[in-house]
Amino acid sequence: MVTFTVVLSHRGSYKGMVGPFADEDTAVAWAGLNARASDGWAWDVEPLVDPDHLAAYEPPARPHLRVVS
Numbered sequence: 001m002v003t004f005t006v007v008l009s010h011r012g013s014y015k016g017m018v019g020p021f022a023d024e025d026t027a028v029a030w031a032g033l034n035a036r037a038s039d040g041w042a043w044d045v046e047p048l049v050d051p052d053h054l055a056a057y058e059p060p061a062r063p064h065l066r067v068v069s
Contacts, residue, residue, distance in 0.1 A: 003048045006031045011040045020048055024060065 004027040005019030021027035035041035
């Protein structure tokens with residue numbers, strides 16, 4: 001089973017994690033309401049995987065880093 005957490009920082013300092021949330025959309029919605037960038041907050045959603053199900057886990061697609069010089 002995969003759940004999601006919101007990793008929080010405020011003005012560059014790590015402040016903790018909130019969750020677990022059942023799906024990524026719920027985690028993003030929570031962060032959007034409670035950790036607004038205009039108030040100095042930054043956040044990222046991270047998946048958590050039950051160790052018993054780790055072998056079958058496929059992570060969500062992440063954008064690839066493109067270096068431009």
